Each structure stands twice: as C-alpha cells, then as structure tokens.
Amino acid sequence: MNDRLAITLNVNGQSYPVTVEPRKSLADALREDCGLTGTHLGCEHGVCGACTVIVDGRPVRSCLMFAVQAEGLAVCTVEGLAEGEALHPLQRHFWEQHGLQCGFCTPGFLMLAAGAFEADPTIDEAEMIDVLSSNLCRCTGYQNIAKAVSLALQDMRAGV
Amino acid sequence: MNWIGRSLPRLEDPTLLRGHGHYVADLAQDAAHIRFVRSPVARGRILGIEAPEGVTVYTAADLSDVGQIRPVLERPDYVAVGQPVLPSDRVCFAGQAVAFVVADEAAAAEDLAEQIFLDIEPEEPVVDLDAALRPDAVPTHPEAPGNVLVEGRMRTSGLDAAFAGAAAVVELDLRSRRQSAMPMETRGGVARYDQRDRRTTLHASVQMPHMLRTGLADLLGCPEADLRVIAPDVGGGFGQKMSLFPEYVALVWLARHLKRDVAWIEDRRENFLASAHSRDQAFTVRGAFDAQGRLLGLEADLRSNVGAFSCYPVTCGVEPLMAFAELPGPYKVLEYGARSRGVTTNTCTMAPYRGVARPMLTLTMERLMEDAARRLGLDPIEIRRRNLIDSFPHRSPTGLVYDAGSYIAAMEAAVAAVDLPAFRRRQAEALTQGRYLGLGISVFSERTGYGTPAYAARGMAIVPGYEQVDCALDPSGHLELRIGASPHGQGLATALAQLVADELGVVPSQVRVISGDTDRTPYGWGTFASRSMVIAGGASKLASAKVAAKLRAVAACLMEATEAEIDLEGGLARVRGTNRSTPIREIARAAHHRSHLFSDLEGGLRQTAFYDPFGTFSNACHVAEVEVDVDTGGVRIERFLVVEDAGRLINPMIVDGQIHGGVAQGIANALYEEMIYDPDGNLLTASLADYLPPTINEIPKIEIIHMETISDATLTGAKGVGEGGTIGAPAAIVNAIVDALAPFGVAINETPATPERIRAAIRSARENRHE
Ligand code: FES
Numbered sequence: 001m002n003d004r005l006a007i008t009l010n011v012n013g014q015s016y017p018v019t020v021e022p023r024k025s026l027a028d029a030l031r032e033d034c035g036l037t038g039t040h041l042g043c044e045h046g047v048c049g050a051c052t053v054i055v056d057g058r059p060v061r062s063c064l065m066f067a068v069q070a071e072g073l074a075v076c077t078v079e080g081l082a083e084g085e086a087l088h089p090l091q092r093h094f095w096e097q098h099g100l101q102c103g104f105c106t107p108g109f110l111m112l113a114a115g116a117f118e119a120d121p122t123i124d125e126a127e128m129i130d131v132l133s134s135n136l137c138r139c140t141g142y143q144n145i146a147k148a149v150s151l152a153l154q155d156m157r158a159g160v
Numbered sequence: 161m162n163w164i165g166r167s168l169p170r171l172e173d174p175t176l177l178r179g180h181g182h183y184v185a186d187l188a189q190d191a192a193h194i195r196f197v198r199s200p201v202a203r204g205r206i207l208g209i210e211a212p213e214g215v216t217v218y219t220a221a222d223l224s225d226v227g228q229i230r231p232v233l234e235r236p237d238y239v240a241v242g243q244p245v246l247p248s249d250r251v252c253f254a255g256q257a258v259a260f261v262v263a264d265e266a267a268a269a270e271d272l273a274e275q276i277f278l279d280i281e282p283e284e285p286v287v288d289l290d291a292a293l294r295p296d297a298v299p300t301h302p303e304a305p306g307n308v309l310v311e312g313r314m315r316t317s318g319l320d321a322a323f324a325g326a327a328a329v330v331e332l333d334l335r336s337r338r339q340s341a342m343p344m345e346t347r348g349g350v351a352r353y354d355q356r357d358r359r360t361t362l363h364a365s366v367q368m369p370h371m372l373r374t375g376l377a378d379l380l381g382c383p384e385a386d387l388r389v390i391a392p393d394v395g396g397g398f399g400q401k402m403s404l405f406p407e408y409v410a411l412v413w414l415a416r417h418l419k420r421d422v423a424w425i426e427d428r429r430e431n432f433l434a435s436a437h438s439r440d441q442a443f444t445v446r447g448a449f450d451a452q453g454r455l456l457g458l459e460a461d462l463r464s465n466v467g468a469f470s471c472y473p474v475t476c477g478v479e480p481l482m483a484f485a486e487l488p489g490p491y492k493v494l495e496y497g498a499r500s501r502g503v504t505t506n507t508c509t510m511a512p513y514r515g516v517a518r519p520m521l522t523l524t525m526e527r528l529m530e531d532a533a534r535r536l537g538l539d540p541i542e543i544r545r546r547n548l549i550d551s552f553p554h555r556s557p558t559g560l561v562y563d564a565g566s567y568i569a570a571m572e573a574a575v576a577a578v579d580l581p582a583f584r585r586r587q588a589e590a591l592t593q594g595r596y597l598g599l600g601i602s603v604f605s606e607r608t609g610y611g612t613p614a615y616a617a618r619g620m621a622i623v624p625g626y627e628q629v630d631c632a633l634d635p636s637g638h639l640e641l642r643i644g645a646s647p648h649g650q651g652l653a654t655a656l657a658q659l660v661a662d663e664l665g666v667v668p669s670q671v672r673v674i675s676g677d678t679d680r681t682p683y684g685w686g687t688f689a690s691r692s693m694v695i696a697g698g699a700s701k702l703a704s705a706k707v708a709a710k711l712r713a714v715a716a717c718l719m720e721a722t723e724a725e726i727d728l729e730g731g732l733a734r735v736r737g738t739n740r741s742t743p744i745r746e747i748a749r750a751a752h753h754r755s756h757l758f759s760d761l762e763g764g765l766r767q768t769a770f771y772d773p774f775g776t777f778s779n780a781c782h783v784a785e786v787e788v789d790v791d792t793g794g795v796r797i798e799r800f801l802v803v804e805d806a807g808r809l810i811n812p813m814i815v816d817g818q819i820h821g822g823v824a825q826g827i828a829n830a831l832y833e834e835m836i837y838d839p840d841g842n843l844l845t846a847s848l849a850d851y852l853p854p855t856i857n858e859i860p861k862i863e864i865i866h867m868e869t870i871s872d873a874t875l876t877g878a879k880g881v882g883e884g885g886t887i888g889a890p891a892a893i894v895n896a897i898v899d900a901l902a903p904f905g906v907a908i909n910e911t912p913a914t915p916e917r918i919r920a921a922i923r924s925a926r927e928n929r930h931e
C-alpha cells in the first residue's frame with residue numbers, strides 16, 4: 001500500500017524507523033513493526049487496558065492511539081521497565097505477591113501503575129487503586145495486584 | 161528440605177513480568193492472516209456468498225473433504241448433531257463463521273472480509289430457553305424436533321412418600337443468565353506448514369492440546385503424526401479454551417492447502433459472539449422437609465440452554481448432566497428425582513466455564529435451605545447443620561462417593577469468624593437509619609480431580625481423565641517433567657516442581673516442567689475441572705518416586721550401602737547415619753555414562769507414570785456481607801470470607817490466588833455479567849462496553865481461612881481448588897441480598913442480581929403488600 005508513512009518511534013530509549021499505514025494503532029506498530037510483543041491486546045476498544053504503555057510520562061492505551069501520533073514522543077513499554085537484570089519494584093512485588101496468573105493483563109497493569117506514578121509521584125494508595133480500576137484482570141481477583149502495587153508504591157517513593 | 165507447603169514465588173513469572181512471554185498472537189508475525197466472515201443473523205438459509213472479482217473467499221465447498229464436529233455421548237437420550245466447519249446451507253447462530261478470506265496482514269484480511277456479501281434468507285430463530293421447549297417451537301436442528309439434545313432422568317423409589325410425609329414443601333424457580341468465561345486473551349492460532357517433513361504445527365491458545373490434535377486429525381483425515389499442537393503461554397481459559405472450534409480446523413486446513421504459515425487471532429467481538437457461552441440455566445425445584453428441617457426428598461426440573469451445537473469433546477451434556485448428578489451438593493438428600501435437559505437454540509454454543517452448573521446448583525440448594533428455615537422457623541445455620549453430610553465415605557442418591565471433608569466444621573469456622581451476633585446488631589442499627597445490610601452464606605462441595613470413571617459414567621464416547629507424566633534426570637543432574645496437563649496461569653509448573661523436588665532432594669529451580677506440546681509431552685487431557693494438581697500431581701509424584709528409586713540404587717552401589725540407607729536431600733544422596741554422600745548430579749552422570757557398573761537400570765533415570773483417580777471432593781463455606789441501596793438497587797459487598805478445605809496445600813500462595821480469582825468471577829456472576837440476546841437472536845453485549853466484568857473497585861478484600869482434611873482419595877493429599885471460588889460466591893451474595901431486603905420480604909432467585917432486577921423485586925414486593 002503506498003499510503004504508508006515512514007516514521008521513527010522512540011521506544012525504551014531506542015529509535016525504530018518504521019513504515020506504517022496512518023490507521024495503524026501504536027499497539028500494532030509496537031508489536032508488529034518494533035517486535036515488542038510484551039504489549040498485549042485484550043479488546044482493541046479501549047476498555048481492558050492490557051495495551052497500556054507510557055507515552056511522554058503518562059499511561060496511554062496504545063490501542064486507541066495511532067502510531068503516527070507517537071512520532072517524536074518517548075514511548076515506554078514493559079520491555080523497558082526492568083534495568084537489565086534488576087526488576088522494577090513493580091515487577092518485583094508482582095512476583096513476590098503473586099500479582100499475576102496467566103500474565104496476559106500484567107504488562108498493562110505494570111505500565112499503568114508505573115505511568116501513574118511517573119505522572120504524579122505524590123499519588124497516594126487510594127488514588128492508585130482508583131487508577132487501577134481502569135484495567136481488567138480475569139485471573140487474580142485483583143487482591144494481589146493491589147498488594148503488589150501498594151508495596152511497590154512505597155519502594156518507588158523511597159527510590160529503591 | 162520440604163518444599164511442599166511453601167509459598168514459593170512462581171518459576172513462571174520473571175519471563176511474563178518482563179514482557180517476554182509468548183502468547184499466540186506474539187507468534188503470528190510474518191504469517192498470513194485469516195479473517196472469518198460471520199453470519200449476521202441467528203438463523204437462515206444460505207442462498208449465496210458473493211466476493212468481488214479477484215478476491216478469494218473460502219467456503220464450505222472448499223472444505224468438502226473435512227468432517228463435521230460431532231461429539232458423542234453413548235446414551236439413548238442423546239441426539240448427536242454435527243457442526244460443519246463452515247455451513248453450506250443454513251446458519252444456526254449470529255456470529256457463526258460462514259466463510260473466510262486470507263491476506264498478508266490482519267488489517268488487510270479485515271478489509272477483504274468486509275467486501276464479502278453473505279446472502280442469507282433470515283428465518284425466525286428460537287433464542288430463549290423455555291421458549292425452545294414449547295410444543296410449537298421451531299426445531300433448531302431437524303434431528304431434535306423438541307430441541308432437547310440430551311436428557312437425564314432418575315427417581316428414587318421413596319420420593320413420593322417423602323413428599324407425602326413432609327411438614328413443609330418448599331418450591332423455587334431459579335434462573336441463571338448466560339455468561340462468557342471471557343479470558344483476557346481471546347482465542348487464536350498460528351498454523352505453520354513445514355515443507356521439509358510436511359507437518360503442520362498449530363500454536364493455539366488452548367487448554368487441551370492433545371485432544372485438539374486428535375480432533376483435527378480426525379476431521380482432516382490425516383495421521384496425528386502429521387500435526388503438532390502447541391499451547392504456548394495462554395492468557396486464561398476458564399473452560400472456554402477446551403473445545404475444538406471450527407476456526408482451528410479451517411486454519412490448519414488452509415495452512416496445509418496453501419503450504420504456508422497462516423494465523424487467526426480473534427478480536428473481542430468475535431470472542432463474545434462465537435467462542436462459547438455458559439450458565440444459561442433455569443431450575444425448578446421442590447424440597448420436602450420434616451418438621452426438624454431435615455431434607456427428606458428433592459425433586460428438580462433442570463433446563464440448560466446449550467446453544468446451537470454440542471461442544472467437542474465434552475458435549476452439550478456438560479452443564480445439564482453435571483447439574484443432574486451433583487444437585488444434592490453437600491447435603492444428605494434421602495430421596496431424589498430429577499429431569500435435566502440440554503436444550504438447543506439459535507445462540508452461541510455452550511461450553512464449560514469454571515464451576516460448570518455448580519454455581520447454579522449451589523445457589524439452588526442454598527436458597528432452598530434459607531427458605532425452608534424461614535418456613536419452619538429454624539435458624540438457617542441450624543438447618544444446614546442438620547442436613548450437611550457428616551460421615552464418610554458418603555454416597556449420594558446419584559451414586560457419587562464423597563471422601564472425607566469438613567462440611568460442618570468449615571461452616572462453623574466461617575460463622576465464628578464473621579461473628580454473626582455482632583453482625584445482627586449492626587444490621588438492626590443500620591436499619592434504623594434506613595440502611596439495608598445483609599449477610600449470606602453458602603456451603604458447597606466441589607468435585608475435583610476426577611479420572612475416567614466420572615466421564616465414563618456420563619456416557620462420553622471420548623473418556624478423558626487420566627494423566628501421564630514423564631520424569632527424566634539428565635546427565636547434568638537437572639530434571640525434566642513432561643506432563644500431559646496444560647496449565648495456563650495456574651502456576652502448575654511451580655507447584656509440580658515443589659512436589660518432585662521433595663521426592664528427589666533437589667531444589668525446584670532444577671526442575672523444568674514441559675507442557676502443552678504434543679511432540680514433547682505424553683498424551684494427556686490438559687487442564688480443566690480442577691484436576692491438574694490432583695491428577696498431574698499424582699502422576700508426577702509416582703514418576704519422580706520411580707526416578708528416586710533408581711537414583712537410590714545407583715547411589716547405594718557407588719557408596720557401598722543398601723538402597724534403604726540412602727536419603728535424597730539437599731542435592732545429595734547420603735548414607736543415613738554416616739557422613740558419606742555423593743552429589744545427585746554425579747549419580748546422574750554415572751547412571752548415564754557408567755551404566756555397565758549397575759544392574760537393573762531398566763528405563764534409566766527416565767520414568768513414566770500414569771494416574772487415573774476416582775476423584776475427591778473439596779468443600780468450602782463462603783460468607784458475604786452486603787449493603788443494598790434500595791433506591792438504586794445497587795449492591796456493595798462489604799466483606800467476603802472463604803473457609804476452604806482443599807486438602808494439603810502444596811503452595812498456599814497459589815491456592816489463595818485460585819480462590820481470589822474464582823470468587824471474583826463468582827461476584828461477576830452474582831451481580832454484573834450477562835450475555836443478552838434480543839428476540840431475533842442478535843447479541844446485544846458483544847463488547848466490553850456492554851458486558852461488564854468487575855474491576856478492582858467491585859471486588860472487596862477476600863479473607864481466606866484454610867482447613868486441611870487429608871483424604872486418601874488423592875496421592876498428594878491435595879484436592880482441587882480451581883473452581884470453588886466461582887461455585888460458592890453467587891449463592892452467598894444472593895442470600896446476603898435477600899437477607900438485606902428481608903424487611904420487604906423480597907426473594908431474589910436470578911443471577912446476575914442487577915440493580916434493575918433488585919428494584920423490580922422491591923417494587924413488586926411493595927405492590928403485593930398494598931394489594
Ligand atoms: S486492548 Fe487497549 S484497552 Fe483493551
């Protein structure tokens with residue numbers, strides 16, 4: 001198709017030159033053109049939050065954003081959350097608290113919580129739980145997601 | 161070192177947390193994509209399928225060599241209906257795949273699909289369960305004129321006498337509305353054709369890979385060896401991903417036909433329309449009680465809407481026959497009569513969903529106990545105490561044998577934990593302020609870990625149930641456990657690693673569990689029906705014990721001791737009472753490379769075991785405290801408590817996780833989720849904006865108390881725990897709502913208890929009072 005556009009996506013600090021149709025969602029471009037399949041699609045209509053990534057410091061549903069809209073913005077996906085071998089506090093507490101079962105919703109929850117903290121480092125626990133209500137998980141009954149995020153919030157505040 | 165009983169963080173998680181998991185859509189890169197063209201009407205005749213010039217559309221005509229999906233129950237009351245992979249003459253539900261197109265990319269395939277015109281002459285469908293049973297109802301399939309595809313009937317000889325002698329007869333009509341299991345990951349598959357060996361590998365988001373391969377090979381008419389099925393990381397299943405769906409057959413057929421890689425990743429709308437639905441059930445029951453509240457007899461008419469076809473392999477009997485066999489639940493039912501029908505309609509096919517029929521039958525029995533207590537002026541806890549089974553093994557009127565459990569003790573523990581008298585005071589005080597609080601309990605049994613006898617009793621032509629495990633210690637001293645079960649989020653790899661680590665004296669991280677690949681695992685049935693820890697766990701224990709025995713023999717020979725003196729622990733084989741030891745790694749090496757030194761190494765350090773247990777019953781008591789807003793009909797769950805007895809806990813953290821997730825789905829069933837069809841058979845709830853799974857805000861903190869009855873019905877002492885949360889929660893919540901609305905004398909016997917239904921019940925109670 002000749003109406004494709006050549007753009008450069010900046011994901012996890014790396015440049016990805018890609019050629020995409022203008023209608024292509026950021027989620028699809030991340031998955032198909034950048035090979036970053038950690039961002040999942042649960043509904044493609046903006047409800048489940050499985051596709052959440054951080055764009056310029058805020059959590060965004062990447063199924064509702066066009067790839068071309070992300071040009072020039074800093075995108076962070078779950079693949080960029082850990083620093084090398086060291087897991088991000090959210091990842092660590094999700095692991096220790098059993099905050100995931102099938103793991104399909106997990107990247108979305110991690111990026112949602114990380115993005116909410118990045119957008120507002122003073123966010124308190126109750127506000128954070130309210131933010132989490134924008135994503136769906138079918139496995140965990142949210143119990144351990146709430147625990148993991150609360151513990152991670154303390155660590156993130158303390159900068160560990 | 162005892163690994164069993166520890167809340168070990170899961171071995172599966174680091175990969176998933178880093179976004180490195182491989183779900184099926186992640187494997188679809190570079191494959192061509194299929195898009196199905198689906199019927200826009202619930203019922204009709206296919207007059208033609210039109211494609212613009214140059215567009216290839218695949219239809220039933222292309223698949224003329226492919227068989228029909230036609231699962232069989234060997235019982236006279238079963239009508240086997242065939243489901244074509246693509247229909248040639250008529251469509252049976254809105255969303256049924258009628259044709260497909262293929263393109264290099266998913267979006268291009270969607271564009272093509274939009275250009276295909278299905279010329280279908282609509283006919284009047286039959287949608288509603290009870291409407292389908294009316295004598296003048298149009299048959300969904302000509303083979304089943306009355307729309308009944310399966311029917312179970314029984315009546316014990318003393319039932320009439322029980323009713324004749326009853327002090328009170330309680331009658332109830334209950335309704336459970338249709339739901340979707342709705343895994344977060346939809347269905348999907350990638351079929352890769354290998355030119356070299358002419359095999360096709362299907363990666364698919366499924367719970368039963370071996371069964372899927374058998375079904376595919378049968379339908380395509382090829383040897384099973386031509387196919388390989390792999391379940392990669394699977395984003396939840398809950399029963400929805402057990403069945404052989406037409407889409408997978410079409411996908412594999414196309415890969416073989418085009419000799420190229422093709423993928424099908426369904427979208428959420430397709431998942432709602434055309435995967436599988438569940439729980440569309442209506443029960444009419446009568447209970448005969450004596451003056452002391454003892455349940456003398458139970459009579460039931462059980463109807464289940466099984467949709468358009470019969471799911472393979474478990475068939476459309478799964479809901480109706482489970483309801484039929486297990487209705488008495490945890491209660492001593494002396495006399496029993498039931499008729500249970502699976503009714504076909506022009507709606508999406510029913511398939512198992514976590515709990516299968518038991519959420520509804522638990523709701524039924526728990527509403528019955530509450531009503532009977534009210535009628536007889538008894539305390540609702542006391543009436544349960546008098547009826548709960550208390551001696552084991554217990555034999556139900558349908559012939560089920562219950563192993564030891566803690567039915568009464570679990571209820572007493574739950575009641576004590578919630579402090580009922582204190583709640584009643586709070587409730588009375590709230591009422592003076594116009595606030596309506598309620599407390600509800602539900603006691604239930606959960607039949608788990610059942611092997612072939614249970615499925616054979618249902619008359620299934622394909623009898624699932626056993627599991628095989630292949631356990632091998634390699635020359636480096638690492639263990640591979642190849643299992644026929646196919647976990648998809650349950651943490652089974654971790655739990656099994658804990659189990660065999662104890663058997664062999666190694667650490668769980670040395671155990672690699674391999675599952676979900678028909679080339680690399682022994683034939684098995686997959687993961688469903690709360691079976692994997694019991695059955696795959698039992699087989700793992702047996703297989704690893706055989707390897708341990710070989711290890712001891714080799715160690716004994718190397719260290720000049722007897723086998724009985726060898727302990728395997730901490731990665732060492734030790735001679736008991738001495739300081740002599742050899743690392744297990746060295747023993748493994750010797751067994752492989754110096755085998756000439758040892759006698760009887762038959763099978764070496766690779767051993768297989770088979771386990772097919774009769775089954776075991778877990779039990780639990782759930783308590784819900786709610787507040788009902790009588791002006792809006794809204795319900796808030798203030799407290800939720802679970803007392804669970806699933807036998808020995810292998811990994812308590814994982815067990816709790818299963819309970820949490822199950823209860824959340826039970827809450828969804830009780831209050832929120834409903835698949836709604838309009839009278840023409842159009843699905844009104846085909847998006848997540850219309851179908852409402854709960855978020856973190858709707859799920860309260862779930863408190864859990866464990867009891868551990870160790871039963872000899874399971875090798876590991878563990879009972880199944882996968883479904884209990886889902887089974888018990890709806891009844892506890894509905895009972896709590898009824899308790900809250902006691903001042904209005906309102907009965908709620910339908911789930912989900914939506915604000916609309918609660919308001920309607922309050923209104924009608926008020927009107928009745930004014931009449
Ligand atoms: S996939 Fe984006 S919100 Fe569901």
Ligand code: FES
Nearest residue numbers: 101105137138139
């Ligand atoms: S862990 Fe499976 S959907 Fe959240």
